[in-house]
Amino acid sequence: MRPFREVLVSIARCVGERLGIDADVVARGFDVPREEFGDLSIVLPRASIPRELWDSVEGAVRGCAFVAECRRVGIYVNMRLDRARFAELVARACESPSYGYLELLGGTRIVVEYVSANPIHPLHVGAARNAALGQSLARLLRAAGAEVQTRYYINDVGRQVAIMALGMSILGEYEPPPGFKEDHWVGIVYAMTNLFIEVEGIRRELALADDARRSELLKELDSRLADLARLKDVAPDLFEKLSDEARKGSLSERVSQLMRAYEAGEEWAKSVVRRAVELCLRGIRATLERFGAPIDVWDWESDLVWSSEVRKVLEMLRRSPYATMHKGVPAIDFSPILKDRSVRERLRIPPGLEIPPLVLMRSDATTLYTVRDIAYTLKKFREFRADKVINVIGSEQVLPQAQLRLALYILGYRREAENLIHYSYEMVQLSGTKMSSRRGRIVTLDEILDEASKRALRELEARGSADPGKAERIGVAAVKFALLSVTPSRPIRFEWENVLSFERNSAPYLLYTYARARGIERKAEERGIPTGYSELLARADLSKLTESDRRWRLVKLVAQFPEVFASAVESLDPSQVATYILRLADEFNSWYDEDPVLREPDEGLRYAKMLLVKWVERVISNALKLLGIEPLDRM
RNA sequence: GGGCCCGUAGCUCAGCCAGGAUAGAGCGCCGGCCUCCUAAGCCGGUGGUCGGGGGUUCAAAUCCCCCCGGGCCCGCCA
Numbered sequence: 001m002r003p004f005r006e007v008l009v010s011i012a013r014c015v016g017e018r019l020g021i022d023a024d025v026v027a028r029g030f031d032v033p034r035e036e037f038g039d040l041s042i043v044l045p046r047a048s049i050p051r052e053l054w055d056s057v058e059g060a061v062r063g064c065a066f067v068a069e070c071r072r073v074g075i076y077v078n079m080r081l082d083r084a085r086f087a088e089l090v091a092r093a094c095e096s097p098s099y100g101y102l103e104l105l106g107g108t109r110i111v112v113e114y115v116s117a118n119p120i121h122p123l124h125v126g127a128a129r130n131a132a133l134g135q136s137l138a139r140l141l142r143a144a145g146a147e148v149q150t151r152y153y154i155n156d157v158g159r160q161v162a163i164m165a166l167g168m169s170i171l172g173e174y175e176p177p178p179g180f181k182e183d184h185w186v187g188i189v190y191a192m193t194n195l196f197i198e199v200e201g202i203r204r205e206l207a208l209a210d211d212a213r214r215s216e217l218l219k220e221l222d223s224r225l226a227d228l229a230r231l232k233d234v235a236p237d238l239f240e241k242l243s244d245e246a247r248k249g250s251l252s253e254r255v256s257q258l259m260r261a262y263e264a265g266e267e268w269a270k271s272v273v274r275r276a277v278e279l280c281l282r283g284i285r286a287t288l289e290r291f292g293a294p295i296d297v298w299d300w301e302s303d304l305v306w307s308s309e310v311r312k313v314l315e316m317l318r319r320s321p322y323a324t325m326h327k328g329v330p331a332i333d334f335s336p337i338l339k340d341r342s343v344r345e346r347l348r349i350p351p352g353l354e355i356p357p358l359v360l361m362r363s364d365a366t367t368l369y370t371v372r373d374i375a376y377t378l379k380k381f382r383e384f385r386a387d388k389v390i391n392v393i394g395s396e397q398v399l400p401q402a403q404l405r406l407a408l409y410i411l412g413y414r415r416e417a418e419n420l421i422h423y424s425y426e427m428v429q430l431s432g433t434k435m436s437s438r439r440g441r442i443v444t445l446d447e448i449l450d451e452a453s454k455r456a457l458r459e460l461e462a463r464g465s466a467d468p469g470k471a472e473r474i475g476v477a478a479v480k481f482a483l484l485s486v487t488p489s490r491p492i493r494f495e496w497e498n499v500l501s502f503e504r505n506s507a508p509y510l511l512y513t514y515a516r517a518r519g520i521e522r523k524a525e526e527r528g529i530p531t532g533y534s535e536l537l538a539r540a541d542l543s544k545l546t547e548s549d550r551r552w553r554l555v556k557l558v559a560q561f562p563e564v565f566a567s568a569v570e571s572l573d574p575s576q577v578a579t580y581i582l583r584l585a586d587e588f589n590s591w592y593d594e595d596p597v598l599r600e601p602d603e604g605l606r607y608a609k610m611l612l613v614k615w616v617e618r619v620i621s622n623a624l625k626l627l628g629i630e631p632l633d634r635m
Numbered sequence: 636g637g638g639c640c641c642g643u644a645g646c647u648c649a650g651c652c653a654g655g656a657u658a659g660a661g662c663g664c665c666g667g668c669c670u671c672c673u674a675a676g677c678c679g680g681u682g683g684u685c686g687g688g689g690g691u692u693c694a695a696a697u698c699c700c701c702c703c704g705g706g707c708c709c710g711c712c713a
Contacts, residue, residue, distance in 0.1 A: 028653080031655080033656075034656075034657090037656075041656095043655055043656095045655075045693085045694090046653095046654085046655070073656080074655095074656075075655070075656085075693090075694090076655085076656070118713070155713065158712070158713060159712070159713090160712085160713075326711090327711075328711090329711055331711095350638080350639070352637085352638060352639080353638060353639070354637070354638065354709080356709065356710095359710085359711055360711095361711075362711040363711060364711085366711090368711070368712085368713095369712070369713050370713090373713095394707085395639070395640060395706095395707065395708085396639095396706095396707050396708060397708085397713080398638090398639060398640090398707090398708070399638090399639090399708060399709070400708095400713085424639095424640085426640065426641075426706075426707080427706075427707070429706075459675065462675095463673085463675085474675095485648080485649095486647090486648070487648090487649085489640060489641075490640085490641060490642095490648085491640080491641065491705090491706060491707085493647090495646095495647085497647095497662090498646095498647065498662095501647090501661090501662080502675055503661075503662075503675065504660085504661050504662080504675090504676095505647085505648080505660075505661045505662080506661090506675080508675055509675060509676090511675085512673075512675050512676075513675095513676090515673070515675095516672080516673055516676080517672095519672060519673055520672045521672095522672090523672055524672085571652085575649090579648090579649060579650095579660090582649095582660080582661085583649095583660085586660080586661095589676060589677070590676095590677070590678090592672080592673095592676080592677085593668090593674095593676070593677045593678080594677080594678090596671075596672065597672060598672055599671075599672075613672095634673080635673070635675070
């Protein structure tokens with residue numbers, strides 16, 4: 001039920017009929033004006049109402065159901081709604097515990113792939129934004145009635161994984177030392193091994209360099225050695241072992257060997273790599289669980305390579321009419337179909353975007369990421385019988401993601417190509433130093449959550465209730481909310497104070513607001529006042545409820561929730577929900593302070609106020625759940 | 636060099652897709668409010684050439700073009 005929409009449509013239809021204009025067209029002219037002008041207005045030029053009819057619109061609107069007052073001011077026709085009738089509509093709509101959720105996607109099946117971070121280090125802030133978005137998207141789509149499956153693509157077939165796995169095998173010990181979480185330990189091993197390899201490379205180049213290049217290289221070498229020195233203190237044992245191995249021979253060559261052997265499915269390589277990756281995933285999985293970003297299916301990239309799936313895709317591509325050679329290796333040249341505007345449009349490829357040829361394989365015959373991803377995309381569609389696949393992936397991958405859709409298209413998988421969504425978001429930038437997992441310098445999601453949780457506990461203690469479990473939930477919610485409340489296309493500059501904000505525009509503020517509402521209800525129960533929905537509704541005098549502007553404003557805001565939901569689902573944008581709850585909470589808190597509920601002497605009004613509290617409570621709760629935040633009864 | 640994204644108050648952001656009435660929040664700063672349903676709150680004040688310039692329009696933060704600043708991409712990496 002959509003109270004606001006119902007009223008809008010009803011008035012549009014009524015006006016349309018009276019003026020002989022299509023109601024849908026009229027509806028497009030509706031707008032919610034600033035408060036002093038009324039509750040709803042029609043912007044005449046936008047409603048495509050011919051100028052000669054403008055004078056008669058006011059009369060037509062007056063007398064439509066739900067309209068209490070109406071006045072034309074210039075190009076606007078402003079109206080005030082019949083508050084009591086509207087409130088009754090809201091009362092009926094809010095009777096449902098799932099108020100606001102609309103069955104917009106009933107029967108559709110959607111895969112949401114998110115995080116899919118390389119299993120070589122712990123999740124960092126960037127992955128946190130991805131996780132926050134992905135989990136919220138899944139919840140949003142489920143609330144809209146879709147069958148949703150979340151997946152994590154384990155990229156275990158790259159050079160980086162081979163570096164990490166080599167480091168782990170040199171170390172020879174797969175359990176992290178006490179005090180280290182698995183993924184954090186793996187991250188250290190990866191960074192250190194990688195640094196040794198980089199140093200190796202720089203030294204090799206140094207031997208052949210001229211003077212200018214030489215000083216440059218020396219500077220780079222210094223910086224690597226400084227990073228290494230830092231890591232040496234953390235893991236001295238590993239440092240010794242890597243030094244020994246580095247003296248024996250080329251680590252870089254061993255990485256290449258391992259990578260080739262792993263792709264070929266050789267047992268020794270499998271056991272080395274899988275063991276190391278599994279270890280890292282244990283840590284990552286724990287973090288995602290803690291963050292409330294659950295994954296339904298974990299897919300190993302290597303499985304696609306070992307089975308014939310990637311090879312099949314490769315063969316199809318090589319036989320395609322778009323096949324060509326690029327710098328001596330087989331590739332796909334998309335330029336012919338890119339000239340077709342309609343293809344670009346259907347595949348959502350920006351008109352100005354130039355797409356370089358897609359190289360199909362390395363000259364050593366190993367496979368490439370984008371080609372493997374074609375096979376993976378088909379697998380996602382196939383296994384879940386998905387209508388749509390959403391990939392939550394950073395904006396830096398627009399190009400390969402576009403190539404992916406194009407490749408599917410030329411292979412004849414048009415439905416898949418058209419329904420593969422690259423859900424792109426901008427990066428999280430660190431204010432000071434640049435983050436680098438290759439060098440072991442990252443801000444991890446774990447440390448952010450630890451800090452948030454700690455801070456929430458301090459706040460709780462200051463209020464005399466030190467519950468670590470509650471603090472953890474508040475802390476996690478704060479971080480999630482901070483990452484979700486910014487439009488995905490906007491880059492976030494990571495600031496601790498920002499992510500850990502517990503004031504007005506924050507999850508703790510919303511949780512607090514909800515708990516306040518629950519507090520009223522709890523108090524009522526203690527006093528033996530009925531609090532059930534139907535009991536309240538039977539006793540409430542809704543006409544009195546809307547006598548006050550502040551309460552009326554709240555009623556209208558509550559009525560907006562389904563519209564916000566619809567828009568958020570349509571545009572796949574959780575930040576709209578976030579913005580909306582903040583507005584609702586602000587309004588509720590202002591009201592809370594100036595207009596007591598339980599001390600209201602007028603019985604009909606008192607119950608009506610209690611009903612209003614219940615609506616707000618329901619909306620905040622349902623909205624928070626869309627973001628992956630569970631409300632708390634008490635703070 | 637080309638492409639994509641972003642630029643709104645000192646700071647963090649909403650509004651831009653589907654143009655409309657004096658551009659909205661929060662933080663910060665200044666001043667008030669706890670014998671009363673949770674002060675993570677409330678009330679008041681402070682603060683903006685909507686990056687700049689053109690254009691389209693009765694009307695532009697919003698649409699188009701140019702320019703400036705920032706981020707990202709343009710790899711036999713992922």
